[in-house]
């Protein structure tokens with residue numbers, strides 16, 4: 261019997277994922293909860309690949325990971341795409357949208373670094389943003405202003421590198437735009453952006 | 469690195485290695501009680517009002533007997549399980565005991581697994597104790613944590629360690645409380661004095677645990693309005709499947725009776741609602757993920773909606789006049805006999821409207837469907853034996 265990392269239930273391996281992947285973190289039920297609506301979205305001028313939408317069970321798990329600090333959940337969000345992405349983006353440098361140092365200290369970990377660690381790629385905490393710019397506390401105007409305040413960490417050299425940029429949730433795209441600006445001005449050769457969940461207002465309007 | 473096997477959670481007592489993770493620093497942490505993280509209530513201070521029970525309607529003789537038995541037990545410090553069928557007027561049974569504790573300036577809590585029930589109970593209890601301060605604590609509603617009477621979901625009990633002189637726990641067999649060891653732990657932790665459990669269908673474990681606490685089981689078999697529970701009719705789907713539901717619903721609606729249609733899962737609720745909408749206008753569907761849920765339920769209660777299609781979330785605690793109940797796919801394994809009995813208890817809940825009909829639609833007559841029907845027949849038989857006046 262295997263243990264599901266998400267719902268903590270013991271289960272009998274029963275899907276093709278379990279057959280090929282001994283390390284599969286999810287049970288049959290939780291695997292079915294993965295939102296497979298992979299799509300491209302252009303947000304704030306940035307084209308990004310979204311792996312699903314910000315809703316349902318996976319949204320709950322992301323909140324449990326980020327807010328309730330369930331560190332073990334870091335392995336489930338890129339599943340089952342991590343292996344494929346590691347192959348496609350071989351040679352790229354994995355970089356993620358930053359949390360503020362205060363937030364990282366409060367959580368005890370950088371939640372995006374935990375997610376990025378599932379990729380078999382070189383990783384770098386290249387970006388940072390000042391304290392007091394957490395999205396929750398800011399309105400839409402404020403969020404747009406954040407994009408100017410994301411900067412490269414001192415001592416990081418990404419000149420000429422191909423970058424794989426990761427973020428958990430994309431809403432307005434302001435954060436991503438800020439990351440792009442910082443990375444490009446530091447000489448990144450190219451940037452491909454992947455978001456776990458799309459929190460598109462247009463999409464949620466369609467549903468309710 | 470510490471081993472997860474040797475770790476016991478200091479907060480919830482969990483020591484099952486499956487529920488323990490390794491944190492970023494290599495230290496083990498409990499994954500079970502993570503979500504119970506928030507402000508704890510300040511120490512209890514009574515409002516100092518003279519609190520008296522003021523019921524505007526009389527208790528039935530059967531209710532009075534049970535109420536007195538409960539009061540006698542809890543004043544001795546003995547825990548109680550009240551076994552009462554749905555619609556028996558369970559809440560009123562504990563008012564006397566609540567008054568006893570409140571008038572002495574002691575902390576009284578009323579916990580239930582479901583948020584909807586908390587929202588519905590708060591005004592009802594306030595009506596009974598107009599002098600007492602009262603607060604409800606659930607989900608996103610946690611601003612005021614202290615009052616003379618605290619009505620809360622079982623999820624919120626973690627905020628009240630060793631707090632309540634009298635804690636009442638309603639619907640102990642309901643999700644998510646039933647079988648949840650963490651919630652049970654927080655429940656036990658928050659009882660300082662004595663507790664009262666309410667249930668229509670207590671499980672064997674519930675009874676054994678009560679036994680250990682030397683508690684008493686007190687039974688009330690009669691519905692508040694002295695009428696038997698409606699006996700559900702089992703109907704097998706005909707060759708046109710769901711069309712039978714439409715015919716049945718149209719009958720109820722043309723008689724001007726509001727109706728609940730239950731479906732086993734959220735996706736089936738949505739599909740069934742789409743179908744019913746074509747033939748029966750004026751209804752809506754509700755499920756636990758619906759942001760408009762509270763408004764729709766309120767509309768239904770106010771008579772603005774003629775029927776609701778929903779999952780079992782609505783199965784408890786919502787009372788509507790002259791309600792009819794249809795269960796689509798009662799043979800779905802998600803139901804058991806206890807759940808079906810609860811659902812059947814929804815029908816005709818208010819006095820003067822007790823001829824509610826309950827219809828179970830099935831593909832096959834599964835054993836739990838038949839068990840539900842026979843249990844209701846048995847309860848009615850018991851009730852008839854007790855020969856209590858039909859109307860007060």
Ligand SMILES: [Zn+2]
Pocket residue numbers: 264265266267268269286287288289290291
């Ligand atoms: Zn699972």
Ligand SMILES: [Zn+2]
Pocket residue numbers: 477478479480481482498499500501502
């Ligand atoms: Zn714990």
